[in-house]
Amino acid sequence: MRKKILKILGVGFILLLVAALVAPSLLKGPLERLLRENINKNLNATVAWEDLDLSLVRSFPSASLRITNFSVINKAPFEGDTLASGNSLQLTMKITELFKKSEAIEVNTLTLDEAFVNIKINTENEANYDIAIQTASEPTEEEGSSEGFTFSLNKYQIKDSRINYLDESSKTFLRLTEVNHSGKGDLSASITELQTQTEAQVSFTSDNIEYIKNNPITLDADFELDLENQKYTFLENEARINELPLTFNGFVQSAANSTEIDITFNTPSSDFKNFLAVIPKVYVKELDGVSTTGNFTVDGMLKGTIDDTHIPKMDIKVSSDNASFKYPDLPKAVRNISINAHLKNETGITRDTYLTLGGITFKIDDEIFTASGTIRNLTENALINLALKGTLNLANIEKVLPIEMEQDLTGIFKADVTSNFDMQSIENEHYERIKSTGTASLTDFAYTDDAFRNEIRISSADVRFNPGNITLNEFKAQSGSTDMNATGTIQNLIPWIMAKQDLKGHFTVQSSRFNINDFMASEVEEGTQENGETKGQITEESIKIPDFLDATMDFTATKVIYDDIELDNASGTVSVRDETAHLRNMKSKVFGGDVVFSGNVSTLAETPTFAMNLDLQKIDIDASFKSLALLKYIAPIAQALDGDLNTTLVLNGSLDDNLVPDLSTLAGNALAQVLTAEINSESTPILSKLDEQLPFLNIGKLSLRDLSTALTFDNGHIEVQPFEFEVEDVTVTVNGSHGLDKSMNYNLSMDVPAHYLGNQVTSMLQKLSPEEASEMSLSLPVGITGTLTNPAVSLNTQGALQELTQKIIEKQKQELEDKGINILEDLLGGGNQTTTDTTTTTTGGTTTQQTTEVITDILGGLFGTKKKDSTDNGNNRL
Secondary structure, three states, X not given: OHHHHHHHHHHHHHHHHHHHHHHHHHHHHHHHHHHHHHHHHXXXXXXXXXXEEEEOOOOOOEEEEEEEEEEEEEOOOOOOOEEEEEEEEEEEEEHHHHHOOOOOOEEEEEEEEEEEEEEEEOOOOOEOOOOEOOOOOOOOHHHHHOOOOEEEEEEEEEEEEEEEEEEOOOOEEEEEEEEEEEEEOOOOOOEEEEEEEEEEEEEEEEOOEEEEEEEEEEEEEEEEEEOOOOEEEEEEEEEEEOOEEEEEEEEEEEOOOOEEEEEEEEOOOOEOHHHHHHOOHHHHOOOOOOEEEEEEEEEEEEEEEEOOOOOOEEEEEEEEEEEEEEOOOOOOOEEEEEEEEEEEEOOOOHHHOEEEEEEEEEEEOOEEEEEEEEEEOOOOOOEEEEXXXXXXXXXXXXXXXXXXXXXXXXXXXXXXXXXXXXXXXXXXXXXXXXXXXXXXXXEEEEEOOOOOOOXXXXXXXXXXXXXXXXXXXXXXXXXXXXXEEXXXXXXXXXXXHOOOOOEEEEEEEEEOOEEHHHHOOEEEEEEXXXXXXXXXEEEEOOOOOOOOEEEEXXXXXXXXXXXXXXXXXXXXXXXXXXXXXXXXEEEEEEOOEEEEEEEEEEOOOOOOEEEEEEEEEEEEXXXXXXXXXXXXXXXXXXXXXXEEEEEEEEEEEEEOOOOOEOHHHOEEEEEEEEXXXXXXHHHOHHHHHHHHHOOOOOHHHEEOOOEEXXXXXXXXXXXXXXXXXXEOOEEEEEEEEEEOOOEEEEEEEEEEEHHHHHHHOHHHHOOOOHHHHHHOEEEEEEEXXXXXXXXXXXXOHHHHHHHHHHHHHHHHHHHHHHHHHHHHHHHHOOOOOOOOEEEEEEOOEEEEEEHHHHHHHHHHHHHOOOOOOOOOOOOOOO
């Protein structure tokens, strides 16, 4: 009998185990369809998941429902936005809940892992979490009691998650990261107690100003939940912001269209170390071993209604009196610290919130610094009244706080300034409404930045605040070999300091030496590793025009160094805006002559650009062509000249990282005039090759005085318009083009005395009189191709000889005609003329002219008596 009972129990257990294993696969499909249909039917959003897993074994005797890789995507008006997503959502419930026909399901535990919740409220005050579809009629109380999910939670968890909250109308952004939150309580009861633990990193930004960045917060709090009346009361609790402890008392109660709040909070202790705990750890590190005196307290109250027009009344005080602190490993202490800040609203109307800084004072050594003021109308057009007074040695910052600064600061800052303004005046640039008075100065300040190659040292800067503007009385600075002295006016120093606007002003800048190379940016890049250490390599970045400037500078400099070019006595006006410098009336001495230029340089785009008009007068050819790649490119043959040059250039194109023109991008035109020039044919292959191919051409006698030419260029190609010059008695006409790749295609037409061709023309010139032979010239075409360094010269002598032949034929014809007329004149005059034959020989053949026949034809034509031919019947007579 016992064996039979054991057998029955064993079979029953096996059947139960099989059922536990098989049932989830049978129930998964219907349950998943039920969830998808009901969720997407009742929500104005698309809910999806990758997999739904139902298990009766994992959480036995409860059932476990796990949804992985889920998402909730908004529909209009937040089309495509992610409201929520996560790695997994796991629910556990009684197995019997799976077999309920109603939709009311009791859930025991909930775990949310690696989730992202993205809450957004747009400018029309619409919330993306308001996704429930409204039905035509509200359900009755009885109907409502049996619908939806009923949570009977023993425990819930949120692990490693993120929460974003953005209110576009108020420009408020709250971000919580590394969120770990858990709670225990029976949420099915109408009144219950919930125990929670929370850890997160919090960041807060308002109106584009970041007030908190990745500050750690913790909250261990017990709440009494009155779910029927939606009232939530703080019980035992403690919160920490960084290391600042706070305790809360009071409640929050939700109603249909509003929320009632009545909360007080304070610091459980008054140790001044609590104040240091508010400062992010990245600046103050650990507080162990820090000695403090004095107190620090936070007391706050929030009470009232929150709805569309009201906020709670508030009274929050932060205070400290005669406090001090000193880090054990640092040499100096901060003493006489007093803080009196008060945030208050007595009406519940948002615009009536105001902040009072009754006085913030501290002392380092014997230097005291104080700040005070008020900010009213915080949420609309904030009205700000501030006062700063005292002295601060910037080098002491690292001596009192363990701040890991990117650079060491030095300098003495002094201020005695009061300022009164409203934010609309700043945003609308009504600077005349900014009422500021007083002075501020900075001396012996040193600053390094990746944007500059060298340290910037400001020996003195002094400003005076006046209503409407600020006067820069003095500014003396040096960086590398560059020195600067400046005075002027600043329109918007306060808006610039508040990171609201670019710095605007008009300045007069003087420099004895301004080296643009000193402002080349540099950065360290990781290189090879040696002995486990990474070796850095210094690489240069492009020079950048400061993006925070919107200013005009009248500039004079005794010497300006640009790359390896030196300009003397430079002056002009530079206007900077949007990373673009506009140059006007720029003048300087350079290469022994004068330069006047205007244009612009921009580093706004990834590739810098420029547009420039230059007028160079009486510049030394040799010096300028050795220093300027631009001139070598435009007129390479001019490198062989030694003299003076005038040229005007209209250019535009791209710049390289050193703000040097990229020749392949140049477009524009140029006019050049050589004033005086001696030539060295050996210094350029082109002239050497011409000297070799044309021995009669005495390059040393080349005259380029007052030579003028015009050029056009585009995309690395130079087109030279025809121009002429002379080499003794040879006139040369040149036109053609060359490229950035040093290729050439030039045509020279030389008007050459014929006898320069020697034996090739001797026999032809013998047909002329010595005087005529010496005066005879021909056009000799010469082509120059190849490259600037390896030119090819071709002579078209055949064409020149054909031209010479034709000239001689024409010359002889003219002489024969002239002789015929002379003979006729002799006959009519009674003289005698012998009959001779004249023969002319050319390379093209022999032509024989019978002078007698010519005369007879002429006379016959005059008197009607021509030689009778075979058709003459004697009737053709006078």
